[in-house]
Amino acid sequence: MLAFLLASAWAFAPQQTGTHQSTQLQAGKDELVALAEANGDFLGKTIGFWDPLLVTEKDFWGLGEEGTIGYLRHAEIKHGRVAMAGFLGFCVQSLPIVAGPHLTPPYRGFVPDVTPQEQWDNIPLIAKIQIFVFIGMLESYGEGAGNPEGYVHYTKGGLPGYYPPIAGQGRGQIPLNLYDPFGILPEKTEAQKIRGRQVEINNGRLAMLGLFSLLSESAVPGSVPALDLIEGFPKYSGNVMVPFSSDFTLAPYYELLFK
Template identity: 45%
Template sequence: MALLSSSSSSDVQFYDPLELSTTTIWGNTNDATIAFLRHSEIKHGRVAMAAFVGYIVQANGIHWPFPIDFEGTPYPTMTSPPEQWDALSPAARWQIILFIGFLEWYSEAAGTHYMRGGVPGAYPKFSEYGIIPHPVPLNLFDPFGFSKNKSAESKANGLIKEINNGRLAMIGILGFISEQRVEGSVPLLKGLVSHYDGETMAPFA
């Protein structure tokens, strides 16, 4: 998202080349539209941070000590994360995608929606709303309760850091994938990541 404010960057005071701050989408108000865009950036930044860290961990051959299925299949031995994905069975890939789909559905279905007065970036607690048929011991957003007692100012500063880190992570994970597909496209990564001949945008190819 291109909505930057003085609170998230001391160098770029306001940058909105697509004029997203004054637009509306799907017949909603401007406030609801901005809430959607803010939530989208926060969410994609979180996914990118997880992907960036996960890429580094997988590329160094670090994985759980147990097999990947009940048949005893070991983890793939290659250190290229896209090739590791290709080595998974279709059932394993569907399991991952459907779980992510469930998290997305729950985020949209439970609690006060971020476009209707909710807080962009806040993920609803599993322990509330009665949507999940069995108890879940930990909540996704703040599983150990570290943030619930922080001040509003501390939470706001934490969100700014999260947004900036998410932006860097989006650039970082795209850099990894770009260099794997087109060698030399990211000079700093040349020779550090292996070439990948597959299709990164076709998860079942």
Template identity: 40%
Template sequence: MKLLAIFATLLLSASAFTTSPVAKRSTTLHETKADLRTLANDLNPVVKYYDPWGLSEANLWGSTEEQTIGWLRHAEIKHGRVAMFAFIGFIVHANQITWPWPMTNAGDPFPKVDSAPAAWDAIPEAAKIQIMLFVGFLEFWSEANMDKHYMRGGKPGDFPDFNNKYIPGGALNLYDPFGWSKSLPAESKEKRLLAEINNGRLAMIGIMGFCAESELEGSVPALKGLVKHYDGEVMAPLAAGKGLLHIDGLF
């Protein structure tokens, strides 16, 4: 329950990562360094623009500066979303909270482990394959169905809606599946977009802190004694042994 207490504390302090009211303007396109500086000031007026490695000028894979910035922004938003899921998932598994119904058709229950990464080791190989296929489908859908690619002037972080044309019967969208945000004023949507980036950045730091402490006890002083040790290799995907994405007989 100590990890739940940490989570509650983070929720109470979340106001430190929310944004102050900003003037109405579009946040959908930030394709130049000037746009990035404006966005950075809106996100965190204290840190402001921070690019010590000059990634915004890297022109990755022979692309233009605008295309590189679009790719970097999309990658940050995507990784922030994954990290937010991972942060919550780590706490849930560390507290041995599972679904009440069986995990498999054979009636096997969901594994209860005291180390969150160990949950991956404990699930069947077929489940691991299903998870990777589902993630792969989301990646394919995102790249193949967006109206305008994020490296060609599209909106970084935008995920295209599911529709009946390609998915029989349709499916609930990942964001706002019931359309409750459609009536929100533009300023509220603006603040939500900024808050998502800030919360994603915090979550990326948080989940890496959990993983570091689980591998090397005491590496994160604030988490010492709160995160159980993990004997596997969380940073060695597809590696032999107990790699986080290890699947016996496949990789």
């Protein structure tokens, strides 16, 4: 959540042009502040510009100020999207219709009536690896692999959070895009798109807090009093920060890898 320190809408600002570098950077930061103050949170107030670590003045990996801010903005948006999916996934996987008994087990090793974290633990290792490989493929494409038409990297003036259309890729085997796969959403104006991006950022921030509250209460009962009042709230004694801890070890491969 380091990017939370940055403005909520920097990613959507037009790029500055000019010949004097200091003028460019100052103009970029000024616009960053203006956009931050324009993005209201879900309470109707203003988050404002807050940068106690002075990350707007850093230069990550030689990207420059604008490239660094683009990188952090993209990271925040991506973490927010993952948190929103994780929060909803935790809630859905806690429902009896999902966690309860099935006539046909959804995967080998399925155990009914366990927590969402235990459901993950019970998935075979090969299935977990397949999931991560698939995510890696999506990440690679989202970083510009395959040179999607019109794609500009978010550290080089592109739009942070943007994922290029994927339909037709993979030698034509991918039929749908990730966003609006069926093409049923109405076309939005530029103002509506900007507002939608701001809302997504705020929802993502809230989802990050929400997901960690679920995981915290699940691991340490009573740590989130509001959730502790829910009868039957899932409890988990494992370590959610080590996703392969239950079934993954390099011990069998040690001699092959290091000898």
